[in-house]
Amino acid sequence: MSLDRVCRLTGLGGVALFLATAFTPLAHALTLWMAVEPQLVPSDAIVVLGATVSPSGILSSESTRRTDHAIDLYHRGLAPRLILLGGARGSGAIEAEIRAKLARLHSIPADAILTESRARTTREEAARVRDLARSRGIRTVLLVTNSGHMARARPLFERAGFEVHPAPSDTDFEPTAPEARLMLMRGLLQEVLGWIYYRIAGYA
Amino acid sequence: MIGIFMLALAGLTSVGAYLLGARRLGLRPARLGAAVGKTLETVGAVLIFLVANLVVAVPLVVALRAVTGTFVSVYVTDDTAWLGLSLLQGLAFQWWREASRKKAGALALEERGNLG
Numbered sequence: 001m002s003l004d005r006v007c008r009l010t011g012l013g014g015v016a017l018f019l020a021t022a023f024t025p026l027a028h029a030l031t032l033w034m035a036v037e038p039q040l041v042p043s044d045a046i047v048v049l050g051a052t053v054s055p056s057g058i059l060s061s062e063s064t065r066r067t068d069h070a071i072d073l074y075h076r077g078l079a080p081r082l083i084l085l086g087g088a089r090g091s092g093a094i095e096a097e098i099r100a101k102l103a104r105l106h107s108i109p110a111d112a113i114l115t116e117s118r119a120r121t122t123r124e125e126a127a128r129v130r131d132l133a134r135s136r137g138i139r140t141v142l143l144v145t146n147s148g149h150m151a152r153a154r155p156l157f158e159r160a161g162f163e164v165h166p167a168p169s170d171t172d173f174e175p176t177a178p179e180a181r182l183m184l185m186r187g188l189l190q191e192v193l194g195w196i197y198y199r200i201a202g203y204a
Numbered sequence: 205m206i207g208i209f210m211l212a213l214a215g216l217t218s219v220g221a222y223l224l225g226a227r228r229l230g231l232r233p234a235r236l237g238a239a240v241g242k243t244l245e246t247v248g249a250v251l252i253f254l255v256a257n258l259v260v261a262v263p264l265v266v267a268l269r270a271v272t273g274t275f276v277s278v279y280v281t282d283d284t285a286w287l288g289l290s291l292l293q294g295l296a297f298q299w300w301r302e303a304s305r306k307k308a309g310a311l312a313l314e315e316r317g318n319l320g
Contacts, residue, residue: 011246
């Protein structure tokens with residue numbers, strides 16, 4: 001096959017994927033397809049995986065969605081503790097601390113909140129939470145992250161010794177604006193690649 | 205709703221550009237298909253560069269971690285700037301190929317003239 005033809009077919013595929021992603025609910029349908037069934041059962045703690053925060057302390061929409069979901073789960077009485085994760089970009093604001101502030105604003109007592117900000121990867125998050133949980137007798141966790149990330153995160157927390165109950169934060173979120181749909185697809189592709197990377201590296 | 209508006213607007217400006225090109229600028233409508241093909245080729249070249257950049261970036265990040273002992277996040281691949289860089293690479297590569305083709309064509313014509 002000539003280079004022209006390879007480029008043309010790749011371009012055609014790229015344009016088709018772009019149009020289908022931006023102007024149809026494809027990304028949301030894929031999210032639902034990849035989603036694991038939520039298991040909202042009483043557990044020892046709610047673990048909220050890190051996303052991103054701006055240096056000035058503004059949580060990304062993904063981070064806010066996960067935190068809000070966890071706060072809701074807490075108020076539904078599903079767990080007595082909230083473990084909030086998330087580091088900082090450089091010397092900026094720490095995501096876990098901003099999340100903790102948000103949780104306190106939603107009437108969650110400070111002594112029910114644990115934070116961890118040193119983990120830089122999902123694998124490190126599982127290890128740090130294991131260290132935090134060991135002395136507190138935490139065995140079962142409600143794991144809060146997006147559906148795409150759950151497939152990679154869940155086995156890591158199970159390997160760390162937890163009984164994991166998935167609590168995906170995004171199954172009710174259906175973007176309608178083209179840019180939001182593209183961002184969702186980007187996140188999904190990122191998670192698929194991350195999952196492949198973890199499989200190759202032997203982490204999952 | 206936003207999507208429909210955007211598609212409708214892009215359609216409208218495309219029709220406007222077609223009319224301007226065909227009626228005012230003297231462009232040949234029959235060559236529009238070839239132009240679309242060239243556009244797809246360029247988009248394809250950009251995507252190939254994007255994939256190549258990301259495929260090379262991941263092992264490089266892992267190697268950097270191992271060699272320097274400092275943490276470099278794999279999320280460095282999750283940056284929109286890659287698309288911009290790949291766009292520049294793809295465009296330059298396609299125009300390089302196009303310029304080489306034109307040069308080869310001109311040389312062939314010149315050679316034919318000399319023979320005649």
